[in-house]
Amino acid sequence: MATEPGRRRRSTPERTREHLLDSAAEVLRELGMARATTKEIARAAGYSEATLYKHFTDKSDLLLAVMRHRFPPFVEVLAELPGRVGREDVRGTLLDLVPRAVAFYRHGAPMLGSLFADPGLLARHRGGMAGHGAGPLNVNRALAAYLDDERALGRLPAGVDPGxxxxxxxxxxxxxxFLEAFLGHDDDFPPVELHAAELVDTLLGA
Incomplete structure (x- = not known):
């Protein structure tokens, strides 16, 4: 049950931020992006909107933090790719990436799908993400940059186009x-590890 704003015990800024992230993740999962307002998230956390905005500049900033810290780990894996160049096995890196990406998209599809029902909300969200230098294309760009660097080192076949x-x-x-989220199960698919191996080997020409 939510606590009324102003009645929560004193907490450190770090704990307050963590609790806001937990509440935001729960509200987003239950209501989707369209209905998950900052007012509703703050109410669910037991804080005022003013407190929420002390920790996050806007709703897009809050959503990015939720995606980084409350979604299945994937964003941080992308951020680590430059450090893997020339050091870790390319196939192994991609095999590690695929299951994480599938879990990330399965988790995010239901809550983000509601954006497309409201063109105005979608436009505001798109603008908010752009203002933070974020957006779904960054995933493709990060992976393409990694593959390009590995190809330059001769660790990928020259015929592989990174993009x-x-x-x-x-x-x-x-x-x-998306399909796992839509169907509500993954029984109709091969194990994600097998899916990853087949996909990566096809891309690498193995």
Whole structure:
């Protein structure tokens, strides 16, 4: 049950932020993006909107934090890709990436899908993401940059096009995540590890 604003015990700024993230993740999961207002999130956390805005500049900033810290881990894996270049096995890196991407998209599809029912909300969300330098294309770009760097080191076949390979990999992960979310189960699919192996080996020409 939500606590009324102003009645929560004193907490550190770090704990307050963590609780806001927990509440935002729960509200987004239950209501979707269209109905999950900052007012509703603050109410669910037991804080005022003013407190929420002390920790997050706007709703887009809050959503980005939820995606980074309350979604299945994927964003941080992308951020680590530059450090893997020339060091870790390319196939192993991609095999690690695919299941995480599928889980991320499966988790996010239901709550983000409501954006498309409201063109105005979608436009505001798109603008908010752009203002923070974020957006779904960053996934493709990060993966393409990693593949391009590995190809330059001769660790990928010269015929592999990084941009196309990244689009195919991300697209396949998104589709499986969406379908699992839509169907409510993954019984109609091969194990995600097998899916990852088949996908990566096809892309790498193995």
């Amino acid at each position: 196309s390979a990244a689009s195919l990999l991300v697209g396949a992960c998104f589709q499986r995540g």
